[in-house]
Amino acid sequence: GAGVSQSPSNKVTEKGKDVELRCDPISGHTALYWYRQSLGQGLEFLIYFQGNSAPDKSGLPSDRFSAERTGGSVSTLTIQRTQQEDSAVYLCASIHQEASYNSPLHFGNGTRLTVT
Amino acid sequence: AQSVSQHNHHVILSEAASLELGCNYSYGGTVNLFWYVQYPGQHLQLLLKYFSGDPLVKGIKGFEAEFIKSKFSFNLRKPSVQWSDTAEYFCAVNARGNTPLVFGKGTRLSVIA
Numbered sequence: 001g002a003g004v005s006q007s008p009s010n011k012v013t014e015k016g017k018d019v020e021l022r023c024d025p026i027s028g029h030t031a032l033y034w035y036r037q038s039l040g041q042g043l044e045f046l047i048y049f050q051g052n053s054a055p056d057k058s059g060l061p062s063d064r065f066s067a068e069r070t071g072g073s074v075s076t077l078t079i080q081r082t083q084q085e086d087s088a089v090y091l092c093a094s095i096h097q098e099a100s101y102n103s104p105l106h107f108g109n110g111t112r113l114t115v116t
Numbered sequence: 117a118q119s120v121s122q123h124n125h126h127v128i129l130s131e132a133a134s135l136e137l138g139c140n141y142s143y144g145g146t147v148n149l150f151w152y153v154q155y156p157g158q159h160l161q162l163l164l165k166y167f168s169g170d171p172l173v174k175g176i177k178g179f180e181a182e183f184i185k186s187k188f189s190f191n192l193r194k195p196s197v198q199w200s201d202t203a204e205y206f207c208a209v210n211a212r213g214n215t216p217l218v219f220g221k222g223t224r225l226s227v228i229a
Binding site (some may be wrong): 033040041042043044045048056058059069084093095104105108110111 | 123125137150152160162163165206208215216217218219220222229
């Protein structure tokens with residue numbers, strides 16, 4: 001596709017359930033980010049995948065959060081035992097690895113997660 | 117690790133007023149600096165960026181930003197705002213090298229007629 005695709009666009013789940021959020025980056029983009037956007041909190045960095053390097057997980061808020069990227073393309077963010085404070089918009093962004101380090105990120109439309 | 121501070125949470129301006137949104141970062145090394153914008157109902161998109169050279173950079177839609185190294189600042193400006201500039205604006209920074217891009221908490225701009 002032409003842009004970064006995220007699914008689902010909306011997810012409502014009960015507290016304590018696990019959720020999986022999916023990101024399809026732009027074809028050829030080998031670097032991928034996950035961010036969380038909450039009201040008043042801006043964009044909170046979660047995790048960064050860059051090619052075959054070990055991911056930078058420094059932003060993950062707890063061990064309930066994990067992410068993987070299979071085949072250097074699609075990424076899945078998993079939140080286990082969801083809590084109400086996990087409610088937010090989860091954004092995925094990709095970037096072309098061969099471009100210069102100052103290239104812009106291409107963002108998806110996000111997944112709005114609501115934990116009830 | 118680097119961090120970004122945006123001083124204004126919500127700015128309300130009348131059309132044709134001048135705009136300046138503050139952004140400060142904390143990192144002692146060489147950085148790349150960005151402003152992203154999110155219009156209502158749309159995804160984030162790049163407004164402008166700085167990585168080297170002229171510290172005054174010009175972006176789309178008449179926006180510009182000035183990198184002042186001594187102040188660790190990268191403020192966004194526009195001489196005359198329009199109603200269509202109503203959006204949320206995010207400053208972002210990453211250190212040179214393979215480091216993640218860190219965003220500020222954003223500034224919501226409301227332009228009224």
